[in-house]
Amino acid sequence: MAEILVLVEHTDGTPKKVTFEMLTKARELGEPSAVFIGTGYAAAAKDKLAEYGAQQVYVAASDDVDGYVGAAADVLAKLEQERSPAAVLVASSPASRETAARAALKTGSGILTDAVDISDGFVAQQDVFGGATMVQSEVTKGTPFLCVRPNSFAPSPAPAQPAEHQVAVELSEGAKGARVVERVVEEKGGRPELTEASIVVSGGRGMGSAENFAIVEQLADALGAAVGASRAATDSGWYPHQLQVGQTGKTVSPQLYIAVGISGAIQHRAGMQTSKTIVAVNKDAEAPIFALADFGLVGDLFTVVPALTDEVRKRKG
Amino acid sequence: MNIVVCVKQVPDTWAEKKLDPQTKTLDRESVEGVLNEIDEYAVEEGLRLKEAHGGEVTILTMGPEKCVATIRKALSMGADKAVHVHDPALKGSCAMATSLALAKALQTIEFDLVVLGSEATDARTAIVPALLAERLGLPQLTLARKVEINDGTVRIERQTEDGYAVVEGPMPAVISVVEKINQPRYPSFKGIMAAKSRPLTTLTLADLGIDPAEVGLAGATNAVKEFTDRPPRTAGEVVKDDGSGGVKVAEFLATRKFI
Numbered sequence: 001m002a003e004i005l006v007l008v009e010h011t012d013g014t015p016k017k018v019t020f021e022m023l024t025k026a027r028e029l030g031e032p033s034a035v036f037i038g039t040g041y042a043a044a045a046k047d048k049l050a051e052y053g054a055q056q057v058y059v060a061a062s063d064d065v066d067g068y069v070g071a072a073a074d075v076l077a078k079l080e081q082e083r084s085p086a087a088v089l090v091a092s093s094p095a096s097r098e099t100a101a102r103a104a105l106k107t108g109s110g111i112l113t114d115a116v117d118i119s120d121g122f123v124a125q126q127d128v129f130g131g132a133t134m135v136q137s138e139v140t141k142g143t144p145f146l147c148v149r150p151n152s153f154a155p156s157p158a159p160a161q162p163a164e165h166q167v168a169v170e171l172s173e174g175a176k177g178a179r180v181v182e183r184v185v186e187e188k189g190g191r192p193e194l195t196e197a198s199i200v201v202s203g204g205r206g207m208g209s210a211e212n213f214a215i216v217e218q219l220a221d222a223l224g225a226a227v228g229a230s231r232a233a234t235d236s237g238w239y240p241h242q243l244q245v246g247q248t249g250k251t252v253s254p255q256l257y258i259a260v261g262i263s264g265a266i267q268h269r270a271g272m273q274t275s276k277t278i279v280a281v282n283k284d285a286e287a288p289i290f291a292l293a294d295f296g297l298v299g300d301l302f303t304v305v306p307a308l309t310d311e312v313r314k315r316k317g
Numbered sequence: 318m319n320i321v322v323c324v325k326q327v328p329d330t331w332a333e334k335k336l337d338p339q340t341k342t343l344d345r346e347s348v349e350g351v352l353n354e355i356d357e358y359a360v361e362e363g364l365r366l367k368e369a370h371g372g373e374v375t376i377l378t379m380g381p382e383k384c385v386a387t388i389r390k391a392l393s394m395g396a397d398k399a400v401h402v403h404d405p406a407l408k409g410s411c412a413m414a415t416s417l418a419l420a421k422a423l424q425t426i427e428f429d430l431v432v433l434g435s436e437a438t439d440a441r442t443a444i445v446p447a448l449l450a451e452r453l454g455l456p457q458l459t460l461a462r463k464v465e466i467n468d469g470t471v472r473i474e475r476q477t478e479d480g481y482a483v484v485e486g487p488m489p490a491v492i493s494v495v496e497k498i499n500q501p502r503y504p505s506f507k508g509i510m511a512a513k514s515r516p517l518t519t520l521t522l523a524d525l526g527i528d529p530a531e532v533g534l535a536g537a538t539n540a541v542k543e544f545t546d547r548p549p550r551t552a553g554e555v556v557k558d559d560g561s562g563g564v565k566v567a568e569f570l571a572t573r574k575f576i
Contacts (some may be wrong), residue, residue: 011479069457069475069484070450093478094435094443094460101444102451105413110538113442123542128440129334134547141538177488178455183473193478199575223363223575225455241462241497242476247330248354248496256575266330275551275571279566285557292550295569298556307563315567315576 002030002086003056005079007072007099008049009091015048017196018091020155022148025118028088029159031055034162035278037065037072046164060167070175073102075167078108079081087122092147093195100145108140114251116152116274130247130270139210143173150195152255153250186240190221193202194243197226199256200275202245203238204230204268206261206282206301215262215305222312228252230262231297261301262267281305318372318466318488321428322363322396323419323449324356326380326387327439334439340534341541343439345381352387355434358393358494362464363432364395370466373397375426379407379418385517390514393504399427399515404522409534412440416448418532421525423453429488430471432547435460435495441488446493456486459493 006028009016019034026032033056034049041061049057060075072099076099090100092114104111115124119136122144126135139145194200201223203216213227220227229239229245245252247270257275262268262286264280270276273292280293281301290296297304326347328334337344363374376391376399378384388399402422410418421506423431429491431453436443458464461473462481476495504512522529530536556565570576 001538069459073451095477097442097444098447098457098459101412101442101447102457103539105416105448105451110411111442111444112415112539113444127547131546132334133336133544135336135544136542137539138542139539174451174454177450178458178484180475180482180484183477184480184482241495242478253386256570256573259545272356277575279552279569281562281566285555290555291552292554294553294573295566296553296555297558297562297566298412298555299562303560304562304566311564311567312570312576315571 002200003083004030004032005035005085005088006032007056007076007088007090008034008036010036010038010040010045010160010201013038013042013045015045015192016091017155018150020052021150021153022089022091023049023054023154024155025148026089027053029122031058033058033083033185035076035211036061039063039066043298046162051157052155053160054162055160056163057162057182058167058217059164060124060169060185062169064171067180068171068176068179069180070102071169071171073106074171074175075169076100076103077106079167085143087146090145090147091199092149097147098116100147102146104142107142107294108203109145110139111145111147112139113147114149115146116253118146122146127274130266131273142241149251149253151198167209179290184301192224194228194250195252198254199223199225200228200245200252200254201260202262203260204262205232207238213239216304219258219305219309219312220263222309222316226229230268245293259289260305262289263287265291268282318366318370318430319375319428320363320366320372320430320432321375321377321423321426322360322391323377323431323433323440324360324387324391324435325353325378325385326350327451328436330438336541336544339541341544342408342534346438350383350387352390353434353437355436355494355496357501358496358498359432359434360391360394360396361499362494365499366430366464366466372429375400375418375428377426378402381408388517389512390504392515393508394502395508397515399517401517401519402525405465405518406522406529406535409537410532411537411539412442412444412448413538414532414536416445416452418527419445420449420452421527422520425520425525430538431491433493435493446491450491456490458484458486458490461494462497464498465491488514
């Protein structure tokens, strides 16, 4: 079986769910090898990668690879050259897309971003134009570098005993241009990450203020969901910009998306319309979001949502 | 300090976008083109850096003839001049080829900083800024929500999933910006009038020494095999709140096993 490199998406060494989704898909297409780049690698990470079927784990863990923006691309390109894999899978996150792009360029390869499925021959399905068109694309040069949208596949375990290999890193001059001086965590809390969450609750213009977002947060916490916001809400300064869902923000594809006080302008729909189930609460019966919703409630969010939160808590015990 | 801002003309968000069945690329002719929204923030940042540090702002774009309107829009915000890479053989270029053409064009311009928007609303690959840094061997200062310059060093706040990273590098450098960075100005009447007479240089592939086989559909590193329209979502049940709305939504969530 052909080797497929899967770049581990992680936070301080803890692999994210999308990593297991990619390993699961890679098992269908070949033999997955996990590539861990950065600091924080530990036995717990290896165990998780093994659980999802990684046959090999390549580890490039040094301060250097965390210390330069272009470093990960050097490592990935080096492994691509040494291993000649059938494909390289990375998460379609902003930083990993950049890494994959540079590595693809270094190795004379092509890249596809935001794949929602990969079939035989490494044909990637992409949802384009805000989800209106489904495209089957392939890389026609070198090794396919495929960036996978989180939440596209269900992760399933298939335990393996991977061999671990340390990868020595000699960074190119080009990689050392941009140095990371400091990392600052602003949004932590207990909520799942927006693009990874299976449930997302988003608030829009109807929220009216930053304080009122507490209503959305309480519902999200009752459901174990992530919180998002429409552009109207982030532009008004009610919610952090990085949690914006839409054409100029994040694209999410959760099992359940609850839109609260969001009219559903095309810019917003571009970021959420591939969600599996959509629920909308809005006081305007004519709001375009209702055309997408599997269940819509026309009403005042300030009474409906707290009542919903209470009911969810009651039913969940 | 000389700043080049790369901009892209994209189909209007409201326009219905279609793939051309023949070439399987975006049909750009039939839709109205506008300046990619995040690129307005890139132009604004370029202008602010010029206002703070002096120098010139050059707009660089690649695309068909109709992109001149987009160039004029960027010039009307206050940029000084523009370079338009325009060649029929570029049609259908992938991100790799686009970065090649832009990199070659940048080698004809003296610059200290290249500024781009983080992604375009049409293809949404968001990789051209990193590819430019790679091709030019320059520091990749991308996804910036704040840019500061001190003694030839550029320091940015790079947006991350849970906050930001402070990243710095020497000039010249490649910067991409996210929309948090600023609030773009509207072109003034004076700016709109002045834009009409600002210098605009057009460069072809021959001018840049690029083999047409390296770009466009001929040189694409990826290809669309087939495409289909996604069936529109059908609206489900919509009910009016009668005082039990919250419970009704909860019941729906329960039937779908979310609670």
